[in-house]
Amino acid sequence: MIGDVSPPVASIPEFEGNAEVRKQKNLLPPLSVVASHFGTSGLSVALATGVTHPLDVLKVRLQMQHVGHKGPLIGMTGIFVQLMKKEGPRSLYLGLTPALTRSVLYGGLRLGLYEPTKVSFDWAFGSTNVLVKIASGAIAGAFSTALTNPVEVVKVRLQMNPNAVPIAEVREIVSKEGVGALWKGVGPAMVRAAALTASQLATYDETKRILVERTSLEEGIHLHLCSSVVAGVVSTMITAPMDMIKTRLMLQGDSESSKIYRNGFHCGFKVVHKEGPLALYKGGFAIFARLGPQTMITFVLCEKLRSLAGLHKM
Template sequence: MSAPATPTGEVKKIGRWYFGGLASAAAACCTHPLDLLKVHMQTGGAKEKIGIMSQTAHIIKSEGILALYSGLSASLLRQLTYSTTRFAIYEVSKQQVAPNGESIPFLTRLSLAAVAGFTGGLVGTPGDMINVRMQNDVKLPKNQRRNYKHAIDGLFRVAREEGVKKLFNGADWASSRAVLVTVGQLCFYDVVKAKLLTTGHFQDNLTTHFTSSLAAGAIATTMTQPLDVLKTRAMNSKPGEFKGALDLVSFTAKQGPMAFYKGYIPAFVRLGPHTVLTFIFFEQLRMNFGKTVE
């Protein structure tokens, strides 16, 4: 049977399970400096009132411009574990529910995204923790830096020096955050895109992909920022620094309600472009190398 054509005569294609991981890794190469700045602002103490531009200038002046790419290997490791897992589960599940690209109810999409996000967050925790540590290294005194050579070196050193369990430090925060960010990104991207296509003013092209992904990025940032702050602090903490999740929440709350949204602007500036680039790359992979719908 030949693949059905869209109203414009184009053959409809769906993404392969690994497209999301590849697209996310490519986006991370572009947005890594913004992610690094976000981590610096979130792990700073209450007395550190430094803005994103001042933070950027300080890093470049003290460490050089390449310091903005500190931990890039860990960022790629995180995307190739975390994002590959969540995109794979979400896309494959969608194709099982609607093999011919039929409309999927919102609650079904939300449930699929939540399961995919939780699993991806758990799988990606080790890479995420190494990513946070490598990015935060440049702001520490030289005698306190961990100085991981690359992401794999970081994984082995943490396992050897602190135990394998430490690699999953912050997994509860990471998985909870991943549920929200995956719902915000994947689920709402599909919802917004579907709504735009029904208006008759949009087609399945770059304009629609950009608009849908920008909206998804804004939704995801707003939903996930408090958990993102807590996750980052948990992963960057020293052994025994916090007694548990409630202790971490209490410590953060003492700095004021806005402490949970610390780094919101760089978080949006990073997650917005990252979401846009991820879906643009994903859609290009889908349209050029995807599977045709039978």
């Protein structure tokens, strides 16, 4: 939770004789607590992103193989070797600046909004069961992505172009394709983020609860690691196809002649029809290789940072 967040309570009038005494309760926790809550979330995601970013570059390159037709796929090792030969070690960190920027903003928001959303549901419906956790994660993820999609578009473009500069890339996108191009793929991205956050946070939250209740594990790194591993596996299986569709939409040109996909559903249909169902999981191993460790690093770091900041455990 965000510090000691409790459901909003309006002013409660109390009468002593003819005098009315009003007791006020803060609707929001102190600003310092809110800053710590979102700050620890953003920092933990940014650090995890910095460690796993090369795998994200490989994932994007894997997803962009044989666009529009079938063909033998090069594995993650082959893509890695190609990058090293043609573009050098620096290519593994293409798009790192927007990736870290997005991590602080998007990561901080999606992790940070999960608890307040869950508390709001608890206040409104008197429950924090697994369905509430899933809904809370979906809302937090979708809202966060809608706000930060432009940074994701720039990051993906940079990962495919070793010579691009972030600010110059933004200017080129806006001048050639319009401001709306910065929200390319926002629909699938919101669906993916909703699914990712719901599956990742709800699974982590629920796994922690089950392990505490049914095993000898207590709050600590072992509990956090076990819970985050389960969360990483579940979230990868659910979001890999959405990640593929999002990447394809963000990288396609804006002119009618270069447009291959009209929307997310059309993209998914064409990928399955022309490249086969398994094409939806292109880069799937790279996604897990990145998302698994990133999930573990994020949750373990976030729990530790929250503890240091005097906040409750997630």
